[in-house]
Amino acid sequence: MNGRLLLDGGAPLLPHMQRVGVDPGAIDAVFLTHFHGDHTLGLPTFVLHRVFVDDRPLTFVGPEGVEERLEALWDVSWGPDWKRVMRPKFKVTYQTATPMGSAAGFDYETIRLDHGSSGSNGYRIKVNGRLLAYSGDTEATAPLDALVEGADVAIVEATGPGDVFSHMSWESAADLKRRHPKTRFMFNHLYSGTLEDAATDLQVIEV
C-alpha cells in the first residue's frame, strides 16, 4: 500500500470526501493536471481541513508554477489570515512534476497532453503494483495514447458528443478504448448524458 492519492480537486471536494467515507486527513499526495477552476476550486476547504483538523504532511504535484498558483488561491480564499495564521501550520511540499518522479512514495511519469492553450499534465502512477493512467483534461491527440499504453486502469475525460473544444468527444473515447483493449477505462468529466464505462458521481470501485 503506497498511501492515498487525490487526482485534481474540483468543488465540492470536502463534503464529497466525507460522504464516501474518505478521510481528508489521510491523503498523502495531490496530483494536479492543470489549474482550471473545475480542477482546483475544491482545494481551499480541503486545505483548511489540513491546517486546522489534521496536519499530516501533504505533497502537491503539478505543472510549472504549482506553488505560486496554489498559494495565490489560498491567499484569495482566506485573506491575510492565510499567511499570518494558517500557512505556518500547513505541512506542505510543492513539487513541479518531472518526466519521471516520485512523490509521497508514489512513482510517476508525466506526459504533457493537449488541452487548450494551457496544456495539461497526464500522469502514469504506480499504485500498489498496478499502473494507473490519469488524463485530467485532454484532446484526443497522440500523447493520450502514450499516457494509457499498458495501463491497468485509465481514468480519462470524455466531455460530450461531437466536437468539444479542447476536450475529448465520446466518439474519440470509444475509439481510444478500442485501441487499448487490455486497459480498464473509466470516463469522467461528462457535461451531461452518459456513455459506456462512464464513472458516476461518488462511485467507489475496487481495482
Ligand SMILES: [Zn+2]
Ligand atoms: Zn481544463
